[in-house]
Each structure stands twice: as C-alpha cells, then as structure tokens.
Amino acid sequence: MTDPAMLIAEMGRSARTAATSLAGLPTARKADGLRAAAAALRAKAPAIADANAQDMAAATERGLSGALLDRLRLDEGRIAAMAAGVEAVAGLADPVGQVIDRTTRPNGLELSRVRVPIGVIGIIYESRPNVTADAAALCVMAGNAAILRGGSEAVHSNAATHAALAQGFAAAGLPADAVQLVPTTDRAAVGAMLAADGVIDLVVPRGGKSLVARVQAEARVPVLAHLDGINHVYVDASADPAMARRIVLDAKLRRTGICGAMETLLIDRGFADAGALIVALRDAGCEVRGDDHAAALVPGLAIADAADWDTEYLDAIASVAMVDGVEQAIAHIAAHGSHHTDAIVADDPAVAERFLTAVDSAIVLWNASTQFADGGEFGLGAEIGIATGRLHARGPVALEGLTTYKWIGRGTGQVRG
Template identity: 45%
Template structure:
C-alpha cells in the first residue's frame, strides 16, 4: 500500500511541478501563439479521429459491461460528428478576444501615481470531471487560450478516451511551440488520488469540479484549494396563467427532452392553477417518452401520472423523467424554486412582462429565462465559445464560464519616484 500511495503522490507532484513551470511560460505568450496551438489541436483531432474513436469504443464497451445507464453512455460517447464539432469549436475559440492583458480600469491618484487593473491568467487550473470526454478538450482549450496550465482528472469510465485526447492535444501543443506540460492528465483515477488533488495548494491556484451533485459536494466539502463551484441542474420551467399554450408546451418539451442527460435540461415543471392545458402538456411529454410524476392536483388533471414524493422535487433525473406541481401564483413558484433548485437555470413562460420581471428578479439562479428554453445555458449559445462549466456560485464567476472566468486581475502602478 505504501508503494501505491507513493506512486500516486509522485504522479501528482511530478505533473503538478511541470504544470507550474509551464504556467510561467504560458502567462506571457502572445495571443497568436495560443491561437496557433488551438488550430493545431483542431487539426490533430480530425487527423486522429479513428484513433480517438477506437479508444472511446473501448470505454463504451467497458461502460456497458459495468451497467452504466444510457444517459451516462450518451455523455461518454464520441462519434465523428461530435469530434468534428469539438474541432470546429476550437477554431471558433481562436476568433474570440483574448482577455489576458485587457485593461479593465485606469485612474490617477493626487500624488501622481497611475494605476491600471488588467486581466491575468489564474495560473494552474485543476479540473475534476465525470464521463464526458469533450470536457477534456474544452477545458484544455480554454486554459490554453487564457495562458493557464491545466491538470485534468477525469473519471475511470472515460480514461481511455481522455488519455487518447490528451495525447493528441499535447503533441499538437508541442508542435505549435508551446510547452506541452501546460496540459496534464492524472491517469490514476482512484479516490485517494482525487483527495490528494483537492489539497494541492502548492500547485493549484483553483479547482473546478464538473459533474454530478455528489462529485461537486465532495470537492466543495473536502478541498483546501480554492473552488469554483459548478452546479447540478435541478432546473424548472414555470408556466404562468397567461402563457400561450403552444409556446409553453413547446418550451417545456424541448427543455425536458431535447437532451435529458445534461445539466441545463428541465427536471421540474410548475404550472399556474388557472392555466387550462395541463393535461395536454402531460400528454405531450408522455408522447416523447417522459415518465411524469405529479402532485395530487396534476394526478387529478391528467392520466398516467405517478405520485411525486418529497425527494422528487430535489432530484436531478438526467433522464426522460419529470415532476410537475400546480402552484397558485408566481410568488409560490419562486418560493418552490428557491427551496429545491440548484441556482442553475430557470424559466418562466408568460405573456405578462410584470410577472416575467417578478420571476426573473426573484429567482436565485445563474440564468433566468422569459419565454425560452433552459437549454440555452451554454457557453456556445451565450457566445463565449467553449465553456468550462456552469458556475452556480456568486463569487468570481457565475453562469457559463468562458474565457474571462479563467482570469484574475492584477493592479499595475506607475510612478516617478513617489515614496510614502
């Protein structure tokens, strides 16, 4: 056991120190060099697609043998179209402004000192995530564009895919003339190694968990490294009494079924007691294969509805399953969401601008929609390029985390001999 622990610690320490050295070089690189690396990675992914698919197929086979759910297998799966989309996203990222060096504020003091606040890289970013190999590329690309080094720790279910992806990324980064150690993958996926990563304050400047509510809570509760908390998505669609029937049904069905395994999918639907189309909405969801749970009022209004328990209201299904509750007012909907929600994405469907404003200002969430699906909470959809996750906390970053979220600030002061 001692030798195993030593080996685990050695991997983290060796890769951590290499990442710190790489971060020092990355922080001063021009945008053109970083964009060149992203273009090289994009080309490398396309050139190595068969290699990447072989590795991913091995993960999928192992996942099926282990009994992974279809929703988890969908998150894990790569195909040619997904690889092409990931490669295209890297090119899109090169078109976005580099935040590093951006001057946020300038001012001069009465004593002649001139001050400016500028964006700078965070340094070494740790990412711990589950199942989704696309996160491997997104995280590496965002960190590279912002002059950071990154240490990636994915799950055992995607280890073959992640190793193949990081191999391609590192080769492309080196070919572009950047330090390949700016991207590191922790290949030991044990819990013990993850626990050590949580406490690598001498290496990591920030740790970002991306995955299940359990993973995020474990990181938040146990890390000594500063954490940017990304959230599980117990998201809601509230249908107000004035909501257009066709719009409300279209939005609710899309938010629930378009891709149910992701965090911005709606899990709960709240309906005003005076909206007369609840049965039609339930039928539309059931037609799409959704298992519907509901309170007593919903059960009385629609067929085939299961009884919703207290646990249902707080559950993130990540599957074709939803719970519906009838409420008496927008205020009651807000109270329910602020009680059970995860501060991720919430939506109101209404013809009343007054009710929309009340909902948008009263709900505690990173993204609050009026007459639109929650499925738009995404870095690409917000125009940020690739994203590192959806932050549900209120400090430093909130909502889809694009390039600015991976920077900090530094104050530069210029004088002409002033002393205090």
C-alpha cells in the first residue's frame, strides 16, 4: 500500500495544479460544472442508494448509535436534496474577484482588497456522505481544489457520490483533480493531511468530538471547525407560551443528532408556563434533566448533575435550568456554551437585543429555533461546516468563507523616495 504521507503529497500536487486552473475560470464555467455534477448525482441515484445500503448494513452490525445512523443514511429524498444543493451553489454569487473595499492614497496610489480562493482545502469527515457533495460544490465554486477524506463507515457511499461528481465535472471540462477522494480508510491518512503544511492550505473537520479534537491538536495547517454544539434556548418571562413551546420542541427534537440541536433549556423564573413547557418537552419523548428549581415545578423530574450543563447529547435528552432573567441566562451560556448557536424567545425587544448583543456565539437567534443553524437555511446553498472561532469565518461556512483576499495596488509611477 502507498505510504499515506506520499499519497497525500501526490494528491496535493495534483490539487494545486487543479486549484490554479480553477482560480482563473469564469463563474459560468464553474456553474456549468456544478450543474453537470448535480445531473450526474440524479442519474446515479440508484447506484448511490445501493452503496449506502452496504454502509448502513455494516454500520448497523457494528452497533453505531441512532444519531450516527441517521447522519449516514441516504434515502431517495436525501440524494435528491444533495443534487439540489449542488445545483443551488451554482446559482449563488461568485465571491472570487469581488472587491471588498477600495481606497486612493494621497499620492494617487489606488489600493483594493479583492477576494481570491484559498487554494487546496482538505475536508475530513465522518458518517455524513452528503458532505462529499456539499464540500465539492462549495470548494469548486469558490475556486478551490478539494481533498476529501471520509470515514470508513461511509466508504461505499462516498465513493459512489464522488464518482458521480467526477463524471459531471469531466463532462463540463473542469480539471480532473478539482475534487479528489482519499482512496484509503487508513487513519494514518488523516495524520498525513494534518501534517501537510504547504500542501493543504486549510483543513475542515466534520464529525464527532474525538475527530475534531484530534484535528485541532495535531494540525500543522489552519483549521476551520467547531468542537461542540452545546446550544441553548432561553425563554424569557415576556415570551408567548405557544411560541416558546413550538420553538423549544423543534430546537430539541426536529433532529436530535445535528450540531444545531438545543441541548439546554433556560427558563426565566418569571415565565408563568415553565412547568407546562417542561412537561410538553418530556411528553414529546425527550428525557429531561432539571435543576432543583425545575424539579420543584415538575414532580418526578430527573435531577441534572454538573456534567449535564457541558454535554452535547445529540439525542432526545435535554437539561433544564431556571434562571433569574436575561443576565443570568447570558452568564450560564458564557460558562457552559460552545459559541455555536443560542436563541432567545421573548416579546420584549429590549431584552432580546441585550441577549443578541451579549451572547458571544457564532449564531444568535431571536424567536427562532436553533435548528436554523444551517447554510441552506441562511441562503448560502450548501455549507462546509459551522465555525465557532473568531478568525476568518464564523457560523455557516459557504462560498465567502472559502476565500481569502489579496491587496492590489494600481499606481502611476509612485515611489517611496
């Protein structure tokens, strides 16, 4: 078997050549390539479904959790959604070449900042075969080449999806190595990607906490990621009870295994329907663990321990704490949140604005479910991930987040002298 470091180095050289070509392509050419790729995904849907069935059977036999199985599953609707997502990216505004700002210096030198592709993007992901299509579409439209390393549990799904994408790109005349799939499940390939300084320009991990932690600890190249999705919904005393119920149930239970799911519910002690809200969550099939104040409202409620406030359940489990107003909610989120997505339900605009301003998360919502933490819902087409850091990109990372910028100066013979 090829040495993983040599394999990644060779893939990196091919990707760099492809990236150089992609960076100079007009928007229409890239869009045509994505539309051809979407058409190929639709045409190859039966083959992709068959490949996914192999992965699902193996994953079930291995005892993967329900949340992981849900992420792995590709049914007819999800394959159609993948194709639609690729097609949607083709219709988005191309950030490459956009002028961010322009100024003219007193000496007449004109300076502008212009968006350019990052170069070669490495994406390391688990259990999410849809990432193969999302990452390919976003990277190509932003003028980047991509090296994809999927998890062993989705090996057949990823290969079938990549084959369809490659067929579409080739039909449209895009570089053959614009999107490459690492052809081995050897974990050493991940280490080789993380050490590929100068070969890969940015690494984006999509997966469980252990994967993201490893990437952040070992990477010698820049990383764009989030580690946890410990998301909160705060229900203020001014909240409409019916709205609070709708939002809380959706935020927790619409899809429990995604990073935008609510994990902790914070309720103002002044909210009159607190007990009914907790019971509604429990009656909907959620295991609820509350603090002493919540337990006093709902007899028989399990008591949360210290670890609950710092746990991303990714399951039908939620912790509930009663708080004294918005300031205590903000303090709780600052102490236990992961800077991912937090929401407030409130009718009082002053309270809501205080929350929106003070909560230091990548996404902060007013009267909306945390499950909107998604690039498609933000009008960005697909997304390559959610970033919770403070540099370069934050929140759903789509086309603009996969570009950087360079300064361009236009002079008329100016010298420093």
